[in-house]
Amino acid sequence: MKEGEKVLEIGCSKGYLLRELEGQTRTSVGVDISLTALGSAKSNGALIVRADGETLPFASDSFGGVLAIHTLEHLPSPLLAIQEAYRALRDGGLFLGITPNRTSWFSKIAARKMKYTSLKNPYHIGLMDRDTLDHYVLEAGFRIHRILPFHNGLLGLPKLQKYFRRTFLPLSRRILIPNAHHQLVIALK
Secondary structure, rough: OOOOOOEEOOOOOOOOOHHOOOOOOOEEEEEOOOHHHHHHHHOOOOEEEEEOOOOOOOOOOOOOEEEEOOHHHOOOOOOHHHHHHHHHHHEEEEEEEEEEEOOOHHHHHHHHOOOOOOOOOOOOOOOOOHHHHHHHHHHHHOOOOEEEEEEOOOOOHHHHHOOOOOOOOOOOOOOOOOEEEEEEEEEEE
């Protein structure tokens, strides 16, 4: 994806990532269902819309990039959200998502040993394993994609910067990402 593209973030919460995208995209648009979160999403120049990630209120082929960072697991139907991301993307557009991997060995060990993990979060109603996520991405229509293991903590940021060094995603160390084992999906329409 080229710098200056129109980007949509599904599940923008308080707008942290949208603030990181300022100046790197032509237009940043954030959607979230939570009025509380959207009330705090004061990102200069970003359009904030209250919407469900499974039914996006945008025309087809509207965005050069769609992000779903720690969002898919909060939705009753992650497949619908991925299909909506595909529909909203222009040809050649990039979909990027990070979501917990419910069957990773790290997640299983952490669920047994720790009081709180992504597997124990009551709001994580759409948890997926790698095979399910792969199936959903293909069913949505993406033919070029990769799903990679992703550990958010200390190693997460440098890994993301390596993958996206020359793209629109200017990540800095100010983004707070919880320490858990996840999967990163990169897909092109």
